[in-house]
Amino acid sequence: MGIVVEDLDETVDFFLELGLELEGQATIEGEWAGRITGLGDQHVEVAMMRTPDGHGRLELSRFVRPAVAADHRSGPVNALGYLRVMFAVDDLEDTLERLRVRGAELVGEVVDYQDVYRLCYIRGPEGLFIGLAQELG
Template sequence: MDNVGIVVESLEDAITFFTEMGLKLEGRATIEGEWAGRVTGLGDQRVEIAMMVTPDGHSRLELSRFLTPPIESDQRTAPVNALGYLRAMFTVQNIDNTLERLYKLGAELVGEVVQYQDSYKLCYIRGPEGLLIGLAEELGNI
């Protein structure tokens, strides 16, 4: 997989949030023109993007802010069992410390932090703009 894309209203807030989760900003650009619209099917478009990379360098998250055309729908508050995009799950070193840092940026716990056997601690949060994000801490007994 090359990357996962998420459309946001505030690129700056999303960059700050995902940086706090441990991702690094790899680059920013404005993508525009008829060629880009041929890929997305949106016609002439103008989009600011920020590419974030995970600490191991193997996965990327593309954050997009559409300037044109205008946003058509909003699925950020869809429940966990909604069809389509569900969430992105990130491995963290310490879920409690990560939550403490993300709460300061407005994150909200969806349910609760649970432990799955002796393998993982897991939770879902709502991040910037209500995005659904999963956190997973691998425990020592996998």
């Protein structure tokens, strides 16, 4: 999963608080990179985050060049295309408290789904839509 952001440092700090680990950061630029993305000559700062279980990765990118072309962060949950990413957490209430300090806002309510999961959506840094799920039992 890749997410384009404006403030890479703030977003990295947010996902560190969520429990992901920073695997590395790099600057990628030049015509060769643009051949992959179709954007031509580009300059991108990238942070690669790893989920605690080591099985998932989240690529955070900040485009220096070319300029960002569109902004989908304010789309509702039923909008087409990428909208959200969901993470499993051990303690939903504790996670929400830690993320609220970093500016996260609850969307809707925290709900129990058939006594199997506690679920909620939050708006994270820059309005990113993030789902949180705690397995019950």
